[in-house]
Amino acid sequence: MPPHPNSHLLRRGRYSEPGRGYLITTVVHQRRRMFADWRLGRLLVEKFRRAHDQKWINSMAWVIMPDHFHWLIQLEQQTLAKLMQAIKSRSTLTINRAINERGAFWQTGYHDRAIRDGEDLLPFARYIVANPLRAGLVDKIGDYPLWDACWL
Incomplete structure (x- = not known):
């Protein structure tokens, strides 16, 4: 079985529409339950807040599950691709530093629903x-x- 059996289902070349709402989901590499430690989840939350504060998006709702997250956003000044690249790369660096690891943290790609x-x-x-x-x-x-x- 391939290491990421459903990766081929993730779309490429998405269209990003400013003002549009999106439901985004992405998964931790190898579905490791990294966010069972809520302190690591708080490091990811800081990246969500940064994107919101920079007015890239309007963050409306999110949940960080042990091995993935769901995030409801409205795009403002960024594309989905750039937003997710920034969130995933910044959180990878921060979380890997916190756990003294290197390498991939997130699975390739993400799922979005406009x-x-x-x-x-x-x-x-x-x-x-x-x-x-x-x-x-x-x-x-x-x-x-x-x-x-x-x-709330």
């Missing part, structure tokens, strides 16, 4: 935030440390 005009964003945010509940990681979302939504 949100259609007029489509309500709240169901996407609810889906994202409920991931730890569906995975059985917690009984109440308030008990999970790695999520946020702008509707």
Whole structure:
């Protein structure tokens, strides 16, 4: 079996539309459960916040699961490709330093779903935030440390 059996399903050459909402998912290399340590997840959160503060995107909701993340954003001043390249490279450097490792941290590629005009964003945010509940990681979302939504 290839090392990344579903990598061929990840699209290339995406179109990035400013003002459009996107649901983004990406996975840790070899699905290692790195974010089971919530402190490493907080290092990734800092990269999300930086992209938001730089006005590259409007971050609306996110959850960091043990081996992947989901992020609901609205593009502002950056393309999806540049955003994800920055998030993945910056977080790789920071997290690898924290755990004294080198090399790949993220799986190649990412999945995105463009949100259609007029489509309500709240169901996407609810889906994202409920991931730890569906995975059985917690009984109440308030008990999970790695999520946020702008509707709170």
